[in-house]
Amino acid sequence: MRAHEAGWAHAEGALKGPMWLREPADVNSLVPLLWSATARKVDGVLEVGGVRLPDLVAEHGSPAYVLDEADFRARARAFRDGFAGYDVYYAGKAFLCTAVARWVAEEGLRLDVCSGGELAVAERAGFDPAHIGFHGNNKSEAELRRAVRLGVGRIIVDSFHEIERLARIATELDAVAPVMVRVTAGVEAHTHEYIATAHEDQKFGFSINAGDALEAVRRVLAAPGLELLGLHSHIGSQIFDSSGFEVAARRVLALHARVSEELGVTMPEMDLGGGFGIAYTTQDDPADPAQLATEMTKIVEHECRALGVAEPRLSIEPGRAIVGPAMCTVYEVGTVKRVALDGGASRTYVSVDGGMSDNIRTALYDADYSCTLASRASSAAPLLGRVVGKHCEAGDIVVKDEFVPGDLAPGDLVAVPGTGAYCRSMASNYNHLLRPPVVAVRDGVARVVVRRETEDDLLATDVGDAGGTVDFGEMGEMGDDA
Missing domain, CATH: 3.20.20.10 (Alanine racemase)
Structure with a gap:
């Protein structure tokens, strides 16, 4: 923990991210170690298994787990x-x-x-x-x-x-x-x-x-x-x-x-x-x-x-x-918010259309993840940001610290690598969100191996008031012997 008598935001290194995180020379580049073998950028657009992620999202929606x-x-x-x-x-x-x-x-x-x-x-x-x-x-x-x-x-x-x-x-x-x-x-x-x-x-x-x-x-x-x-x-x-x-x-x-x-x-x-x-x-x-x-x-x-x-x-x-390492998750950005903090510091929050319901590991284990802009190239300078989900939880964090393009905007796609293990397995319907699909990609072909949940799936187990209704007014007249 960094500490400072005037508050955490004044501490040396605060809001600069963890010591191991380095500002990239090119915010569009991938770190191969973090991605599956077929992942690559073509004119800034992320491809996995020969499939462009914007095309995959256009067909299958977001968020989506992409399995190489x-x-x-x-x-x-x-x-x-x-x-x-x-x-x-x-x-x-x-x-x-x-x-x-x-x-x-x-x-x-x-x-x-x-x-x-x-x-x-x-x-x-x-x-x-x-x-x-x-x-x-x-x-x-x-x-x-x-x-x-x-x-x-x-x-x-x-x-x-x-x-x-x-x-x-x-x-x-x-x-x-x-x-x-x-x-x-x-x-x-x-x-x-x-x-x-x-x-x-x-x-x-x-x-x-x-x-x-x-x-x-x-x-x-x-x-x-x-x-x-x-x-x-x-x-x-x-x-x-x-x-x-x-x-x-x-x-x-x-x-x-x-x-x-x-x-x-x-x-x-x-x-x-x-x-x-x-x-x-x-x-x-x-x-x-x-x-x-x-x-x-x-x-x-x-x-x-x-x-x-x-x-x-x-x-x-x-x-x-x-x-x-064989899977990544692709999200769509919904909002980008710069939050002013004590001492003139600030943090940029990038909100995406998923979160702790499709990746609980950051909240549960304090796990670290990386991410990249997946839908275009950017010439903007890198900005240290935090990628968060849409759940009603302050701890709904997907990527705690990552350098993202300074011009990241609503409608952009970001992809998080290394999500093959435990993310879909531990996924939930928190806030009644629908669990994303798993889309397998290979040789330019994408096919769904686990489909996206629907609202019908969500409501299928909700049997309603199976025992009938109760007239609480009538119960109030039944007396102490009821």
Whole structure:
């Protein structure tokens, strides 16, 4: 926090943006690291997948999520090939629709789901259930029953209650449910506290330190209808290096070896998690999948040699790293407002036709994003602005700080990169806004893979006063005995 006795606006650097943000030499240029592979400017107009965004908006409206299919597939292949010999699970929670599920299968990846709804999408897409992993800390009985019936390849159990529940369901269905035990290794990833998932004080998994993880393994082995595949560890999301994995792998492999020694069981698999980071702004430096694979493989090989155990089959979950950079969101500017502040300072607010209903991450995680003018070239000098949404919330911010053209005006289009992960998945109807479509682009062709919501969709679940009307005047005459 910057502080000054005369007020925050007087502090050195106030209203100049974060230290990592640099004024661009050309406000029309793109930073390639932040955009999907096919994104480019032609005479100032942003194209993705060979489709001009003004043309896309003219046909499909705004806001709209723009999904670069070629980029998505290339990133999926990079993880598949970089982690050759591993099972790579795409994170359905990042973004999932039937088209994406089919792309994932076609590129040779597996699929991670964490709800009955995500499982339903996979089923509709015809995804091989044997290549699906089912996560979640509170799976319902109906969800578990559906997973067992479908033959889901692995169910990651997260509590003693779930072990009992799943064993009963498997027995009732005369089936065998393949199980992984989610463990917490006591490692805190260097990320936001809400997305760090391996420290002790949180809802996921069984603690290794407290002995719960070993007890969970015992119970799975003793339960009828369950097949123990191995241990599952996940240390968080938006992670850029392998240092946290080294500590976690050491602790998880020590438990793996202990199970073999004390219980006489060699578990064939192990999931190291993932949650690899992407570049939202120039301060982020994501690692190459092949480099990550080399580092993580060395860690496992070293620890297995030290423990004298055979290496299990490994799997990873890249998280947002596949779909995150493959999508951008395009908005139309509605107003541009220069707000005078104390000490002669001012801030420029650029209001767009979406906001926290289509990207909650800035409000929820204090996430940083970038943006660019997408509909024309500008010769105006750069101006530090804040892109905000149209919701009735002061915290409805899309991009906290970014240099935009000084002549930005209503009707212009701006595009925000890196919105593939969690933006559509976490979208809401706050203020009864309609959720935007997802438009896939490739080789100059745009096609809708998730349509825009309509007001009919919005009102479809509003059943009105299904119980009839009440005459409150009549109720007032019923007396105290009513």
